[in-house]
């Protein structure tokens with residue numbers, strides 16, 4: 668699938684649960700020429716003028732989820748709009764997973780009051796309707812909750828020590844609803860599902876197999 672407007676890069680969003688191997692995926696494709704990788708701005712979430720919004724959110728979700736997700740939405744928008752000379756822009760997550768996965772989850776858990784969710788949604792609707800937030804392909808790193816939970820514990824990110832298996836399981840279900848079960852919500856692009864339970868060493872073969880579709884190298888004969 669060639670991207671429509673000449674001069675605009677082919678934009679890929681890598682989606683998946685916490686610990687699903689997005690960084691590993693991005694590191695692999697970062698080596699190819701013409702590719703610009705935009706990682707999730709976790710460091711900004713950890714330090715906005717001295718405030719660790721990520722930490723606050725995990726410590727007291729009811730109090731800080733709106734603040735955190737509001738800033739996430741801004742930083743993801745900045746990534747979407749960031750100009751690039753590269754022909755392929757690989758983004759870690761997107762403004763869509765912010766809205767349809769994480770905010771959705773917090774709404775369902777009643778962590779976000781409807782009033783706060785409504786404000787986040789008003790921003791999301793205005794942004795996505797008034798700007799060109801284009802994505803040409805979503806790569807869904809599909810995992811089993813138990814496996815990624817194990818990886819999260821081993822990775823040992825300080826803010827994530829409070830993450831429960833239940834949280835990971837429901838985030839998995841939400842990703843499945845969004846990207847695997849006939850796209851319950853608005854799916855902004857075709858979805859390529861990769862089995863990301865595979866071990867780091869083996870999964871490189873999977874990346875290699877899908878490389879031409881991910882890098883838009885030739886009209887992909889693969890029906891996604």
Ligand SMILES: Cc1cc2cn([C@H]3C[C@H](O)[C@@H](CO)O3)c(=O)nc2[nH]1
Nearest residue numbers: 685707709739760761764765769827
């Ligand atoms: C778009 C988006 C990414 C994202 C990440 N996170 C959390 C999950 C991980 O613990 C950490 C880094 O992805 O941030 C979140 O709570 N809400 C998010 N929204």
